[in-house]
Amino acid sequence: MAKIFEVTIWATGVLQDMEGRHASLLIANAADKAGKFVQAWDNYADLPDRVNVPLRKYARISDEEIEMRYEYENEHPEMVIIMQDAIIKGMNVLWGMPKGGVLVINTKRSVDDILKFIPNKDLLSKIVTVDANSIAKVADIDFMGGEGGVEVVGIGAGPSAPLVGAACKVTDAFSLENVVAVAANKDGVKKGYEQAVVTNL
Amino acid sequence: MAKEYFYSGCAAAAYGAKAARVEVITSYPIRPYTGIMMELSKLVANGDLDAEFVHGEGEHAQMSVTLGASASGARAYTGTSGVGVAYGMEVYSPTAGGRYPCQCAIADRALDPPGDFGSEHTDVMSARDQGYIMGWAESPQEVFDNTIMFYRIGEDQDVMLPQFCCQDGYFVSHIPGKVPVPEQSQVDEYLPPYNHPHPLDPHRPTLHGPQIFPDQGAAIDIQRAGAHANLPKVIEKCVKEYNEVMGRNYAPMLDEYMTDDAEFVFFLQGGHAKTARYAVNHLRKKGVKAGMVRPRFTRPFPSDEIAERCGKFKAIGTIETSTSYGGAMRGGNLIHEVRASLYDLDKRPAVTSMMAGLGGEVVTLDMFFQYAEVLAKAAKTGQVDQWVYWAGFDIAGWEGARRLQF
The missing domain is CATH 3.40.50.920 (Rossmann fold)
Structure with a gap:
């Protein structure tokens, strides 16, 4: 079995249910465009119909067919994306991350402020901060959770676009060009890439 | 040219039902099948699908409305999961025995106890002997295809039976896969409009589901069994035709x-x-x-x-x-x-x-x-x-x- 690149996305219940899912779909669709085998799905146990509970969305990218398709969670995410910075105060967002992973976070705050709340920060090789809400000019796009449903058009109109754009700066698993191609807010993806602040740890 | 989408099993079922031009939809929420109804309600609200959308007060009502809609000549669609399947149980035999070829989508779920929303086939396997046609899909693509295929099989005049169109909850219903969606004209070519020979109609009264004398029971049961005996031939024909029209490669059985x-x-x-x-x-x-x-x-x-x-x-x-x-x-x-x-x-x-x-x-x-x-x-x-x-x-x-x- 080939190595699988795992991405875990954290978002808030109902408010960011769709944007969180869009982040995983942007990543999967972009990698799919490059001919990779991909998977994008929601955590099944996180109860997405409760407002503001932390939710996980996942993406997997591989050069070969993904045989662990039905495993509920990403056990070893090399990349973690946070849609709303307050989530890090209550959750071990780096759960399962192997040493040398990266964290991409939607925030106005400084890297030092963020790291204060991550006790296991020694796992990280890089942290990327970007103010995706300001770039997208909106924090939450849709208040309707769409559990089990899949958006067919308009993926990445809100903060997911600049956030995934920022993630392109620190990975080869999916490219900026392909994320731009599949996102609704193409300008947002590019701005996210440009404005992302990468800090090596 | 078929266009390819990333659909979860739920979305695949919803778009399959849309392609099948369902006319009456009845819903009641329960994970994991809920996504099907959420997608369908969006389609109806946006005017993309011309169907009556009825929200029941429980699965029993849901199944009953579906039965009534099918009896009056509408292509009816419903669905449920887990304990919802169990709550609708009373209506399965009247639906199959009355020979109403409506479809019930199932994204399966474990029965209680304890509360569990994981996939398990026991819920609808418990209803397997009521006369429904029933089969599980392996992927979202097969969910889409089965939704259309099952209607065609169930509505065949030699069959006239309802269908459980099943998929594994979460594994298939929630994990998106690629689904090549055929043109509407291809689906229309394959699936003609539903035609009930004796629909309920106030202008042309007919009697459905009356009380009978005990010694009339076997005569009705043998007809339901006969419809099932006809199924293998009908399935073979309908699957073969589906493969030809849509360019798929399904084995019949x-x-x-x-x-x-x-x-x-x-x-x-x-x-x-x-x-x-x-x-x-x-x-x-x-x-x-x-x-x-x-x-x-x-x-x-x-x-x-x-x-x-x-x-x-x-x-x-x-x-x-x-x-x-x-x-x-x-x-x-x-x-x-x-x-x-x-x-x-x-x-x-x-x-x-x-x-x-x-x-x-x-x-x-x-x-x-x-x-x-x-x-x-x-x-x-x-x-x-x-x-x-x-x-x-x-x-x-x-x-x-x-x-x-x-």
């Missing part, structure tokens, strides 16, 4: 993988067949002659096909994703019928079963590998040591972490 020279096969339905294929690939690389057989229909059960095509294997291992407490063999439901189907053969394979995937448990490659050891031994000796093996307990357990040894 038994989906076989690497069975030509297989000594033993895994026998299972639903989404876990995907993992079974990967397991077979790995086993083949190690020189083990494994294969997989997946029934596309549970009702009608493919008895003839099993007798005809599975007698050549030395061992068959069913993978039970449902429970049959106290039943023959003390395990799940598939082994009863697989064994019974093989009974008339002179030379019968050894048949055993593995309980796995209950309550939403992932059936892992390791479980398949260790079950393969059991089956390889049965193939060699022609005998089974146990009727039923519990994955995670009897085999592939926590202790020892045994590795593959061939």
Whole structure:
């Protein structure tokens, strides 16, 4: 079995249910465009119909067919994306991350402020901060959770676009060009890439 | 040209129903099938689908509205999961016995206790003997295709039966896969409008579902049984035609993988067949002659096909994703019928079963590998040591972490 690149996305219940899912779909669709085998799905146990509970969305990218398709969670995410910075105060967002992973976070705050709340920060090789809400000019796009449903058009109109754009700066698993191609807010993806602040740890 | 989308099983069912031009939809929420109704309600609200959308006060009402809609000549669509399937139970026999070819989408879910939203086939397997046509899809694409195909099969005038169009909750219903969606004109060519011979109509009164005298019962039951007897032929015709019109490659009854020279096969339905294929690939690389057989229909059960095509294997291992407490063999439901189907053969394979995937448990490659050891031994000796093996307990357990040894 080939190595699988795992991405875990954290978002808030109902408010960011769709944007969180869009982040995983942007990543999967972009990698799919490059001919990779991909998977994008929601955590099944996180109860997405409760407002503001932390939710996980996942993406997997591989050069070969993904045989662990039905495993509920990403056990070893090399990349973690946070849609709303307050989530890090209550959750071990780096759960399962192997040493040398990266964290991409939607925030106005400084890297030092963020790291204060991550006790296991020694796992990280890089942290990327970007103010995706300001770039997208909106924090939450849709208040309707769409559990089990899949958006067919308009993926990445809100903060997911600049956030995934920022993630392109620190990975080869999916490219900026392909994320731009599949996102609704193409300008947002590019701005996210440009404005992302990468800090090596 | 078919356009390809990333659909979850839920979305695939919803867009399948839209392509089938359903006219009445009834809903009541329960995970994991809810996504189907959320997508359909969006389609109706946006004006993309011209259908009556009725929200029932429970599954019993939901099934009843669907029955009524179908009786009045509308193509009716509903669905449910888990305990919802159980709550609608009373209406299944009237729907099948009244010969209303409506469709009930199932994204399966474990029954209580305790509360669990994982996939398990027991919910709708409990309703398998009511006369519904019933089968599990392996992927979102098959969910989409089955939704259309099942309507065509059920609405055939030699059949006229309702359908459970099943998919594994979460594994298929929530994990998106690629679905090539055909043109609407292709679907229209394949699936003509629904035509009930005697619809309920105030201008042309007819009587449906009256009380009868006890000695009239058998005459009605034999007709329902007769409709099921007609099914294999109708299924073969309808699947063949679907393949031609949509450019697909579905087997009518038994989906076989690497069975030509297989000594033993895994026998299972639903989404876990995907993992079974990967397991077979790995086993083949190690020189083990494994294969997989997946029934596309549970009702009608493919008895003839099993007798005809599975007698050549030395061992068959069913993978039970449902429970049959106290039943023959003390395990799940598939082994009863697989064994019974093989009974008339002179030379019968050894048949055993593995309980796995209950309550939403992932059936892992390791479980398949260790079950393969059991089956390889049965193939060699022609005998089974146990009727039923519990994955995670009897085999592939926590202790020892045994590795593959061939």
